[in-house]
Amino acid sequence: MISSKDAVLGNVEIAKDTYEMILRPTKMPNILPGQFVNIQLDGFMLRRPISVSSVYHNTYKIIYKVVGEGTKALSKVKRGQILDVLEPLGTPFPIDELEEVLIIGGGVGVPPLYEVARQFCDKNTKVTVVLGFNDKDSMFYEEDFKILGCDVYIATMDGSYGTKGTVLDAIAAHDIHIDTIYSCGPMRMLEALNQTYSKGYLSFEARMACGIGACMGCVCKDSKDKQLYYRICKEGPVFPIGKVDFTC
Numbered sequence: 001m002i003s004s005k006d007a008v009l010g011n012v013e014i015a016k017d018t019y020e021m022i023l024r025p026t027k028m029p030n031i032l033p034g035q036f037v038n039i040q041l042d043g044f045m046l047r048r049p050i051s052v053s054s055v056y057h058n059t060y061k062i063i064y065k066v067v068g069e070g071t072k073a074l075s076k077v078k079r080g081q082i083l084d085v086l087e088p089l090g091t092p093f094p095i096d097e098l099e100e101v102l103i104i105g106g107g108v109g110v111p112p113l114y115e116v117a118r119q120f121c122d123k124n125t126k127v128t129v130v131l132g133f134n135d136k137d138s139m140f141y142e143e144d145f146k147i148l149g150c151d152v153y154i155a156t157m158d159g160s161y162g163t164k165g166t167v168l169d170a171i172a173a174h175d176i177h178i179d180t181i182y183s184c185g186p187m188r189m190l191e192a193l194n195q196t197y198s199k200g201y202l203s204f205e206a207r208m209a210c211g212i213g214a215c216m217g218c219v220c221k222d223s224k225d226k227q228l229y230y231r232i233c234k235e236g237p238v239f240p241i242g243k244v245d246f247t248c
C-alpha cells in the first residue's frame, strides 16, 4: 500500500448519480481485481473507500454513486485536480483457472467486477455476467462487459429494463446454471447468493474508518468459529463464499 498523489484525468456522470473517474498515480502500483483505494477529500475526516474498476498501464478507473456528502464532493472534483489516495488496499479476487464463471453484480458492487471479467476473458474463461440495478437510468457498463466478450443479463427492480426483480430472478429467467460465482453488491444480495451457491467469492462493502486494518471498525465473524473475526478492509473485502457470518 502506498500513499499517493493521484491526478484526476476525468470525472463524468455515466448513469443516474453515478460517476466514472480516471486517476493517474505518480507511480502506478500493482492493483489487483477487487482491491480498493481510500480517498481523502478536503473537509472530511475519514477517507472514502472506492473499488478500482479497471487498471491500465499508468492509470486506473473508479465508478462511484453519490449517496452522501463525501461522494457528492468527489463528483465535483475537476480534471487536473490532485487527490490524496491510499492504494491499493484489501485482498483481491483470485483469478482461478476455470472453464466458466458467473459474475454477479448489484448496483455499486458492479465496478470491481469489470476488471475481474476482463482478466477472466484474457484467460479465455467463458464469462456470464448478471447485473442488477434499481432502474434503467441507474444501469451502467452493460455494453462494456459485452465488448469484453461476456454474455450479459440485466435485472432491474422496477422492470424498466431486462428481467423485473433481483439478479436471482434474472438467473432463473435465463436458466443460467454455472456453479462458480464472483460477486459484489448489497448485503441482502450477497446473503441470498451465499445461501444459493457454494463455490466462488463474495466482496463486501462494510462501513470503514481507517481502511488499513488498524481500527477494527469493519469486523465480521467467521461463519463457523464465532471467536474468529476478519477485518473487511484487510482480510477482505473479498472472501470465499460461506466464510463470513451474515448475522453480525
Ligand SMILES: Cc1cc2nc3c(=O)[nH]c(=O)nc-3n(C[C@H](O)[C@H](O)[C@H](O)COP(=O)(O)OP(=O)(O)OC[C@H]3O[C@@H](n4cnc5c(N)ncnc54)[C@H](O)[C@@H]3O)c2cc1C
Pocket: 036, 048, 049, 050, 051, 052, 062, 063, 064, 065, 066, 067, 068, 069, 070, 071, 072, 108, 109, 111, 112, 204, 205, 206, 207, 208, 237
Ligand atoms: C471496500 C469498499 C469498496 C467500495 N467501492 C465502492 C465503489 O466502487 N463505488 C461506490 O459507489 N461505492 C463504493 N463503496 C461505498 C462507498 O465507500 C460509500 O458509498 C461512501 O464512502 C459514502 O460516502 P458519503 O460521504 O458519500 O456518504 P455518507 O454520508 O458516509 O453515507 C451516506 C449513506 O450511504 C451509506 N453508506 C456509506 N458508506 C457505506 C458503505 N461502505 N457501505 C454501505 N453503505 C454505506 C450510509 O449508511 C448512508 O446511508 C465501497 C465501500 C467499501 C468499504
Ligand code: FES
Pocket: 207, 208, 209, 210, 211, 212, 213, 214, 215, 216, 217, 218, 219, 231, 232, 233, 234
Ligand atoms: S476500517 Fe479500520 S480495521 Fe477496517
